[in-house]
Amino acid sequence: MATRSSRRAPFRVCDRCFRHKTQCDFDDRDSCVRCTRLGVDCVTERAVRQRGRPPKKSDRAKGGERDSHATNPTLASSASPRSVQAEGPITGLPDHVQDLTLNSAATARLKGAFLSRDQSLGPYHLLTDCQNQVEAVASSNKSFICGILSIALELSPGLLPGSDAGQLGKTKWAFLDECLSQIRPTSKDYQPIVPDALILTLTSWTWCFTSELVQASKQWVSLAKAILVEGLSDSALKSTSTRSWEHGTHIATILQERVISLLGYSPRVSSMPVEPATLLPNTTNKMLSTTWGGLFQPFISIIDLILQEPDLNTRVWTDAFEELELYFLRFPPSLLRFRDVQIQYQAEAMIWMHGLFIMLYAKRDPLSILFNPLVLDRNVLSHALGHSLLLSEVLPRLEELDRDFEALSALTVFCILVSSIIQTAVLMRLSAGASATFPPQAIPTSLSKSSLAHLRALASIRARCSRFDSPLSLEVQRLLETCHHRVVLGYDNGTGVSASVLKMYRWKRRGKGIIPLNGEVADEIGEFDEAPGAEILPFGSGSSVMNSLEVIHEVCSPSSRMCEPGFFDMSILIR
Numbered sequence: 001m002a003t004r005s006s007r008r009a010p011f012r013v014c015d016r017c018f019r020h021k022t023q024c025d026f027d028d029r030d031s032c033v034r035c036t037r038l039g040v041d042c043v044t045e046r047a048v049r050q051r052g053r054p055p056k057k058s059d060r061a062k063g064g065e066r067d068s069h070a071t072n073p074t075l076a077s078s079a080s081p082r083s084v085q086a087e088g089p090i091t092g093l094p095d096h097v098q099d100l101t102l103n104s105a106a107t108a109r110l111k112g113a114f115l116s117r118d119q120s121l122g123p124y125h126l127l128t129d130c131q132n133q134v135e136a137v138a139s140s141n142k143s144f145i146c147g148i149l150s151i152a153l154e155l156s157p158g159l160l161p162g163s164d165a166g167q168l169g170k171t172k173w174a175f176l177d178e179c180l181s182q183i184r185p186t187s188k189d190y191q192p193i194v195p196d197a198l199i200l201t202l203t204s205w206t207w208c209f210t211s212e213l214v215q216a217s218k219q220w221v222s223l224a225k226a227i228l229v230e231g232l233s234d235s236a237l238k239s240t241s242t243r244s245w246e247h248g249t250h251i252a253t254i255l256q257e258r259v260i261s262l263l264g265y266s267p268r269v270s271s272m273p274v275e276p277a278t279l280l281p282n283t284t285n286k287m288l289s290t291t292w293g294g295l296f297q298p299f300i301s302i303i304d305l306i307l308q309e310p311d312l313n314t315r316v317w318t319d320a321f322e323e324l325e326l327y328f329l330r331f332p333p334s335l336l337r338f339r340d341v342q343i344q345y346q347a348e349a350m351i352w353m354h355g356l357f358i359m360l361y362a363k364r365d366p367l368s369i370l371f372n373p374l375v376l377d378r379n380v381l382s383h384a385l386g387h388s389l390l391l392s393e394v395l396p397r398l399e400e401l402d403r404d405f406e407a408l409s410a411l412t413v414f415c416i417l418v419s420s421i422i423q424t425a426v427l428m429r430l431s432a433g434a435s436a437t438f439p440p441q442a443i444p445t446s447l448s449k450s451s452l453a454h455l456r457a458l459a460s461i462r463a464r465c466s467r468f469d470s471p472l473s474l475e476v477q478r479l480l481e482t483c484h485h486r487v488v489l490g491y492d493n494g495t496g497v498s499a500s501v502l503k504m505y506r507w508k509r510r511g512k513g514i515i516p517l518n519g520e521v522a523d524e525i526g527e528f529d530e531a532p533g534a535e536i537l538p539f540g541s542g543s544s545v546m547n548s549l550e551v552i553h554e555v556c557s558p559s560s561r562m563c564e565p566g567f568f569d570m571s572i573l574i575r
Contacts, residue, residue: 106160107149113159114152121407122292122345123205123252124151129245130195143182147199150175151206154467155406176203185223192227194246200224201253208260209410210467214515218264221256228253244293251297258303259411264513265364265506288330295349298327299356306359312380320360327353328570336568338394344401347394348412350568354391355415358384358422364507366421366476367499367527370536376425382551386572388422389555391415392450393565395457405465413461413468414514420454420480427451427483428537429548444556448488455481472514475501482537496535503527 115128127148152159153172160168180203183196201224208217228250288294305320331349334340341347362384368375376384395416402408430443458477462469479497486492504516509525511517517525554560560573 106163110152110159111145111148114148114156120343120402121155122343122348122409123248123296124155124202124407125292126198126245126248126252127151127202129248130198132245141182141193141195143179144195144199146175146179146182147203150179151202154206156404158404179203180220183223185227192230194228194249197224197227197253198245198249200227201249201256204260205252205256205409207467208256208263209413209470209514211470211515214260214264218260221253221260224253225257248293251293251300255296255300255303258300258307259409261307262303262359262364263410263414264515265508265511286330288327288332290332290335290346292345295332295346296352298323298330299352302327302356306356309363312361317360324353324357324360325570328568331568338397338566338568341397341401344398344407345409347398347401348409350394351391351398351412351415353570354387354394355411355418357387358391358415358418361387362418362422364418364513365511365527366418366502366505368508369418369421370425370428370502371527376422376548378547378551381426381548382555382573383571384422385426385552385555388419388426389446389450389572390569391419392423392453394568395453399457399460403460403464405461408461408465408468410468413473416454416457416461417473417476420458420476423447423451423454424476424480424483426548426552427480427487430552431483431487431537443488444553446556446558447552448484451480451484451488455484470514471501471516472505479536486537497537498534499536502536 115131117125117128130144150172153168153175157163157165157168179199183200184190185192200220204217204220204224207213210217288298302320302323305316305323308316310316310320335346338347341350361380362369362375398412399405426447430447455477458473458480462473462477475497478495479502482495482497503522503525505511505514506517506522506525507513510521511525555572561569562571562573563569
């Protein structure tokens with residue numbers, strides 16, 4: 001409500017956001033802050049229809065034109081798309097987005113080449129299935145086409161050889177902006193359709209690790225879920241709800257919601273919201289299928305349990321462990337040997353299982369894993385290190401299947417980062433105990449090979465996938481590389497690593513996960529209390545070093561393996 005003094009002021013509120021703190025001049029010479037940031041002209045028409053008397057037919061026609069240019073609203077959690085209040089832009093795109101397009105020939109070539117990948121692109125194959133199943137809708141759906149093009153330019157820019165990289169980047173954001181602007185859930189005439197939900201889910205899946213788009217990705221997948229929930233209540237959609245691509249869209253949307261929760265952080269909760277039965281069909285104890293949906297749907301309930309951060313051996317912890325164990329027992333026998341894995345997402349499923357095991361034991365906070373001796377105690381260390389070693393054995397096959405990591409998921413990258421932190425913690429403990437007990441040449445061979453595999457994977461992913469090149473991934477790579485040089489290779493590469501970056505990414509207390517904290521909040525959380533800029537490698541968990549050495553050498557011993565390398569395994573030691 002505007003105050004009396006503000007009503008007498010010579011300024012008016014912005015007609016787009018209706019807030020006095022972002023004002024436009026009466027003669028429109030000066031744009032308000034919000035309109036300037038979005039790169040649009042301030043207008044006198046209202047972007048969202050006011051409540052009150054229904055407009056006349058002539059006004060309604062004008063209102064339809066205004067709606068076509070309105071900025072999409074922010075979605076509030078899992079609300080129904082028709083009940084969402086307009087509070088801000090849903091796009092969350094950078095300020096430099098411009099209205100750039102490709103010529104029709106290049107657009108058709110890009111779209112055709114991308115959709116021809118089929119199963120090799122994991123969840124992105126749903127785009128092909130969706131277009132084939134609802135060709136009449138998808139071919140005329142501008143948001144669907146623009147969404148495909150923006151994702152294709154992000155994942156496979158090489159499909160347009162000879163094009164300027166900077167120009168393609170701007171075009172990619174322009175396509176994404178156009179895609180999101182076409183989905184208007186607050187419009188009275190909007191009808192929820194599954195292609196809109198699929199595009200929103202896959203845009204969230206693609207850019208949820210990009211720090212500037214983390215919050216927007218959360219909104220996109222929430223809106224996709226709301227569209228699915230409301231769409232399933234529509235009789236026109238119920239008749240097609242059994243189609244495989246719709247079922248895949250449901251799985252992808254719910255799974256992506258969990259993935260974003262895992263990448264971020266919120267205080268411990270008792271349980272995640274229960275999904276409608278129509279969205280999550282019952283699973284059986286039969287062997288998993290080799291399809292993307294068959295391998296990844298079981299992770300939904302597993303992540304739900306891990307998000308509760310249960311203490312060791314509690315009921316929730318035991319349930320999570322048993323579900324992960326059951327996942328391994330149900331894994332397709334035809335894929336147990338690495339060389340038999342033919343599609344990248346099948347190798348990713350193995351990485352997810354080991355990564356979630358590590359998070360179940362050691363949680364997700366890097367500094368706590370490195371410096372809190374209570375986190376990596378003797379029991380947790382043996383399990384976490386075992387799964388980290390097994391995860392590293394999958395990495396070479398992952399790169400062989402897709403050297404450009406086009407369809408790599410954000411959670412796969414996060415699992416590799418958490419596993420790399422485990423490797424770093426182990427190397428730090430070996431370094432602290434080397435002078436008193438073990439000489440440098442006693443570093444286990446399996447550990448040195450594993451840390452090198454992690455380093456190569458991190459370097460390749462950062463070099464080839466700009467959407468995963470964050471300060472967090474760079475710092476974890478630098479930390480592991482420095483440890484590997486000092487402990488495994490026996491020389492100092494001259495680079496020190498401080499806690500200044502890692503303390504910004506916390507999964508405890510007031511932390512926000514992959515969203516960096518400001519300096520004051522990061523200092524309050526603590527964990528590493530040395531002087532600012534102090535190198536963190538000499539400050540391993542000294543009190544637990546001597547107790548850890550025996551466990552490390554036991555887990556890394558070749559005689560401890562239950563099966564020979566080259567096969568998907570659940571554990572190194574016989575428990």
